[in-house]
Amino acid sequence: MLSLRSSVIALAATLAITTACTNKKVDNPLAKVDSKQPDKVLFDRGMDAMKHNRFDMARLEMQTLINTYPDSEFIARAKLALADSWYAEGGTASLAQAEQEYEDFRTFFPNMPEAAEASVKIANIHYQQMEKPDRDFTHAVRAEQKYREVITQYPDNPKMVAEARKKLLQVQEVIAEREFRIGRFYYLRQAFPAAIARLQSLEDRYPLYSGADDTLFLLGQSYEGEIAALRKMDTTEQQLHHQGKVNEARLKANQLARERMSDDFAAKAVEAYSKILTRYPVMARSDEAKARLIALHQPVPRPTKAALALNKAEEDSRGEQTMLARAMGMVSRHPDVSIATKVGDPTLIDPTPIDGRAIVEAANRTAGGAKGGEHSVSVQTTGKGEPGPNEPAPTSDAPVADKVSSGAANAETPADPNELNPNATQADPKVANDPKAAAPDPNELQPNTTPDPQPAPAPAQVNDLAGATSSSTGNGGGDAQAGTNGNQGAAASSNQDLADDNAIASSKRKKKKGLGKIIPVPKLP
Incomplete structure (x- = not known):
């Protein structure tokens, strides 16, 4: 009895282990092909070995098929299965x-439908090895590049494009978080040009980032930090002026330059705060951006209904990290991508990044005044520089007044009557004295004559039935077209209408879940 029970337990354990070792994700695409050919037998053996996680045996079978039957119809499937193993x-x-195997498959079989699948799996390889935003971002950049290739190269494969688009948004969320942390680091260290360059590039490159409002707010704060630094410099220089170390002319010139730079920085800060209210009105920084605009004595813009609905849809599509994921995130190297949006199209072409040196150079140009600066030189041509027909060549010691007077004399020289003037109107005295010649011929063709703005009336309709039918049909079609255009215009105008305060406030309300009910969200400085 005991031996029978032990046998049953051993059999159950064996079945459990066998079931656990079976790879349910492996599916033989040629299982329904009824063929006893040796190449098909090798392919089935390899797929069966892969299903039971015997990857070495599976690769051996597939490699044997490729080497032994190079003209087999299963070559493409065998190479793809080799990469899948x-x-x-x-x-x-x-x-x-x-x-490498997937790249070889794309090289040898670029026109097969499975080429898109191979491209997605190449991107998934880097996606699986992607690390947190504060770690190495090599795989994140490679995954972004590969997913973009899938979307641009295989637009006729909706399944693969949908998967690539979803994961590309997640990858860009991780890269954007990394860029934001770097920009925030520069801001906290008061390296404002570097912070401005990093944050502005982030906003231009990833507008769907979950911290886009924080990005714009820190961008505005960086510009205000530059203004505060300029004011501090102004105070220091005034003290040096009172001590006699800076003269009056230099003090005024520097004050003028700093005033121009401050106005430029203030305008850019207002632009950043205004974009929070018009593009991201639902996000948390909108109230603080509104307060900063009021403090800067600037008008507070309102978002349109379309922008409010778009931002609300983006925020509603974002997920939240569970308690288990938060606990596992402390020991896992993989990033949390649940907060990535599922609405909108990812960025496929990166804009030109902004350099910190370009920020400093632009500020220096602004301090100089106009776009060309105060010391820009303009050249104006006043003549050909050649002497008149009866004048000697001018010398270097000739006065300027002589040159100007000679130029005026040349300008008053009468025109040569023998000179050809094709655009001049010539009056023939014979034609002017002849009344018959002066009267226009009504039968003469005049192609350059302006047509009469009032055309001749249309002839009367002979067929009344046809005229009535065409008239009624034309009016009906016109009314239908007018109604359609009117509805489209009304819908477009309603989307462009400004949202009221109640709509904005109701869109911001979001029910807290889990620990969010008792633990407030930390705010950035």
Whole structure:
């Protein structure tokens, strides 16, 4: 009895282990093909071995098929299965080998539908190895590049494009978080030009970032930090002026330059705060941006209904990190991508990044006055520089008045009557004295004559029935077209209408979940 019970337990354990070792994700795409050909037999053996996680045996079968039957119709499937075996095995070395095999498949079979699948799996390889925003971002950048290639190169494959678009938004969320942390680091260290360059580039590149409002707010704060630094410099220089170390002319010139720079920085800060209210009105920084605009004595803009609905849809699509994911995130190297939006299109082409040196150079140009600066030189041509027909060549000691008077004399020289003037109107005295010649011929063709703005009336309709039918049809079509255009215009105008305070306030309300009910969200400085 005891031995029978032990046998049953051992059999159950064996079945459990066998079931657990079966890879349910592996599916034989040629299972329904009824063929006893040797190449098909090798392919089935390889897929069965892969299904039971015997990856070495699966690769051996597929490699035998490729080498023995190079003209087989299963070559493409075998090469793809060879790459899938490395991909399913996992590990850094196996994933690197899988990427190479997928690249080879794309090279040899670029027109097959599976080429898009191979491209997505190449991107997934880097997606799986992507680390947190404060760690190495090599795989994140590579994943972004590969997902963009899938979207641009295979637009006719909606399934692969949808998967690539979803994961591209998640990858860009991680990269944007990294860029934001760097910009915030520069801001806290009061390296405002570097912070402005980093934050402005982030806003231009990733507008769907979950911290876009924080990005714009820190951008405005960085510009205000520059203004505060200029005021501090002004106070210091005035003290040096009172001590006699700076003269009056230099003090006024520097004050004028700082005033111009301050006005430029203030305008850019207002632009950043205004964009929070018009593009991201639902996000948390909108109230603080409104307060800063009021403090700067600037008008507070209102978002349109379309912008409010768009931002609300973006925020509603974002997920929240669970308590288990938050606990596992302390020991996991993979980033949390639940906060990435699911609405909107990811950025496919990166704009030109802004350099911190360009920020400083632009500020220096603004301090100089106009775009060309105060010391810009303009050249104006007043003549050809040649002497008149009866004048000697001018010398270097000739007075300027002589040159000007000679130029005026040349300007008053009468025109040559023998000179050809094709655009001049010539009056023939014979034609002027002849009344018949002066009267226009009504039968003469006049192609350059302006047509009469009032055309001749249309002839009367002979067929009344046809005229009535066409008239009624034309009026009906016109009314229908006018109604359609009117509805479209009304819808467009309603989307462009400004949202009221109640709509904005109701869109901001979001029910807190979990620990968010008792733990407030920390605010950035």
